[in-house]
Amino acid sequence: MEPYCHHHTFTTANMNTLQNKTAVITGGTTGIGYATAKLFREAGATVIITARDAPTLDKVSKELNVHGIRADQSSITETNALVSEVQQSYGKIDILFLNAGITQFSAIDTMSEEHFDAMMDLNFKGTIFTIQKFLPVLANGASVILMASVNASLGAPGSIVYSASKAALIAANRILAAELASQKIRVNAVSPGPVETPLYDKLGLSETQLTGMYDHLKNKILLGRFARPEEIAKLVNFLASDDASFITGTEIIIDGGLTVNTVS
Numbered sequence: 001m002e003p004y005c006h007h008h009t010f011t012t013a014n015m016n017t018l019q020n021k022t023a024v025i026t027g028g029t030t031g032i033g034y035a036t037a038k039l040f041r042e043a044g045a046t047v048i049i050t051a052r053d054a055p056t057l058d059k060v061s062k063e064l065n066v067h068g069i070r071a072d073q074s075s076i077t078e079t080n081a082l083v084s085e086v087q088q089s090y091g092k093i094d095i096l097f098l099n100a101g102i103t104q105f106s107a108i109d110t111m112s113e114e115h116f117d118a119m120m121d122l123n124f125k126g127t128i129f130t131i132q133k134f135l136p137v138l139a140n141g142a143s144v145i146l147m148a149s150v151n152a153s154l155g156a157p158g159s160i161v162y163s164a165s166k167a168a169l170i171a172a173n174r175i176l177a178a179e180l181a182s183q184k185i186r187v188n189a190v191s192p193g194p195v196e197t198p199l200y201d202k203l204g205l206s207e208t209q210l211t212g213m214y215d216h217l218k219n220k221i222l223l224g225r226f227a228r229p230e231e232i233a234k235l236v237n238f239l240a241s242d243d244a245s246f247i248t249g250t251e252i253i254i255d256g257g258l259t260v261n262t263v264s
Contacts, residue, residue: 017043017044017241018040018043018044018045018094018095018237018240018241019043019044019045020044021044021045021046021094021095021240022045022046022047022048022090022092022093022094022095023040023045023046023047023048023093023094023095023096023097023240024047024048024049024050024086024093024095024096024097024134025037025040025047025048025049025050025097025099026049026050026071026073026097026098026099026100026127026130027050027051027073027099027100027101028047028049028050028051028060028066028068028099029049029051029053029056029057029060030056031195031229032099032147032192032195032229032232032233032236033049033097033099033100034060034064034229035228035229035230035232035233036097036099036232036233036236036237037049037060037064037066038064038233039230039233039234039236039237040095040237040240041064041065041066043237043241045094045095045240046067046090047064047066047067048066048067048068048069048086048090048093049061049064049066049067049068049069050068050069050070050071050073050082050100051068051070051071051100052070052071052072054070057069057070067089069082069085069086073098073100073101073122073126073127073130074118074121074122074125074126075126076129076133079126079129079130079133080133082133083133083134083136083137086134086137087136087137091137092137092138092139092142093134093137093138093139093142094139094141094142094143094240095142095143095144095145095240096130096131096134096138096142096143096144096145097145097147097236097240098127098130098131098144098145098146098147099147100122100126100127100147101119101122101123101127101147101165102118102119102122102123103119103162104118104119104161104162105158105159105162105205106158106160106161107157107158107160108160111160111161115161116161119161119162119165120161120164120165123162123165123166123169124165124168124169124172127146127169127172128172131144131176138180138183138185140183140184140185141183141184141185141186142183142185142186143185143186143188143239143240143241143244144176144180144185144186144187144188145187145188145189145190145236145239145240146169146170146172146173146187146188146189146190147169147189147190148166148169148170148173148189148190148191148251149162149163149166149191149192150191150192150193150253150255150258150259151163151166152166152167152169152170152191153167153259154258154259166191169189170189170191170251173187173188173189173249173250173251174249177248177249177250178249181248186239186244186245186247186248187248187249188239188244188247188248188249188250188251188252189250189251189252190232190235190236190239190251190252190254191251191252191253191254191255192227192232192254192255193217193221193226193227193253193254193255193256193258193259194214194217194218194221194226194227194255194258195226195227195228195229195232196226196227196228196229214226217258220258220261220263221255221256221257221258221261222256222257222258222260222261223256223257224256225256226256227254227255227256231254232254235252235254239252
């Protein structure tokens with residue numbers, strides 16, 4: 001009997017190929033969004049990225065050879081415009097990565113309504129309505145990936161609204177997976193720990209507070225460092241690919257062991 005030879009099936013080993021797939025990434029100009037757009041392109045996907053800042057969007061789109069569409073995820077009007085432009089240009093899409101979001105910290109005693117609304121509108125409401133508006137454009141068997149955070153369960157002081165917005169996404173993730181299963185659409189959430197991204201400059205903390213937080217977190221992460229955006233992008237790429245064809249309704253934590261470390 002001839003031995004079963006399977007060498008030919010591994011020509012794209014370690015390359016979660018996205019050939020012939022069309023992907024939309026919200027918040028695709030920096031950090032994880034940027035790294036994912038770059039990786040998706042390398043894996044052969046047609047990529048559309050969105051952002052609020054037009055000049056940066058223009059620059060990044062050219063750099064990565066992707067289609068940039070200016071849209072603010074917290075505005076349903078702009079999301080509607082985004083969806084119709086995507087539909088006109090591409091028909092259906094196979095991947096929707098909801099990466100747009102903001103992180104700002106504020107303790108309960110000083111928290112403003114603006115702080116609350118800005119994060120809930122963008123991180124939670126905006127994400128959910130973007131999915132709703134994209135439903136007619138999602139191909140059968142599409143992959144939807146939500147950007148959550150380990151902050152949803154960490155209990156970091158000052159992160160009430162941010163953590164709540166991400167916890168809400170993790171809850172929605174399971175329900176969306178159930179609601180969209182009939183169309184074979186997979187829905188999953190990615191929860192990173194701290195990532196080396198420009199985000200940390202925008203927290204509204206002083207240099208001293210930032211350094212203190214950085215050192216404290218680094219000591220708690222079992223692998224002793226923050227993640228690189230590319231490492232998160234590889235997980236998103238996997239979930240977007242057919243290699244993850246049986247994964248839906250789950251949250252994948254990618255935090256270097258931060259949440260399992262019981263030593264303070």
